[in-house]
Amino acid sequence: xxxxxxxxxxxxxxxxxxxxxxxxxxxxxxxxxxxxxxxxxxxxxxxxxxxxxxxxxxxxxxxxxxxxxxxxxxxxxxxxxxxxxxxxxxxx
Numbered sequence: 328x329x330x331x332x333x334x335x336x337x338x339x340x341x342x343x344x345x346x347x348x349x350x351x352x353x354x355x356x357x358x359x360x361x362x363x364x365x366x367x368x369x370x371x372x373x374x375x376x377x378x379x380x381x382x383x384x385x386x387x388x389x390x391x392x393x394x395x396x397x398x399x400x401x402x403x404x405x406x407x408x409x410x411x412x413x414x415x416x417x418x419x
Contacts, residue, residue, distance in 0.1 A: 375384035389400035 372384065372388055375387055378384075379387070386400055390396035393399040
């Protein structure tokens with residue numbers, strides 16, 4: 328699930344400093360943190376694929392992102408996105 332990056336009301340004067348690109352400093356920090364986290368996650372997924380191959384990486388990513396990986400992660404979905412794989416009825 329992707330976060331919205333919406334921030335609540337800022338109580339400190341430092342967090343309220345206007346930034347021409349983001350609005351407030353705090354809002355800018357949140358936006359950049361989300362962007363950096365997504366980049367790191369994509370790099371990690373690519374590193375897993377390089378180290379273990381596409382199929383094993385797929386299963387590891389699926390297992391890390393699912394509540395019930397035993398039932399949700401299976402080889403039937405190797406050509407799809409592991410973050411969106413659904414239960415296929417086959418155990419890995």
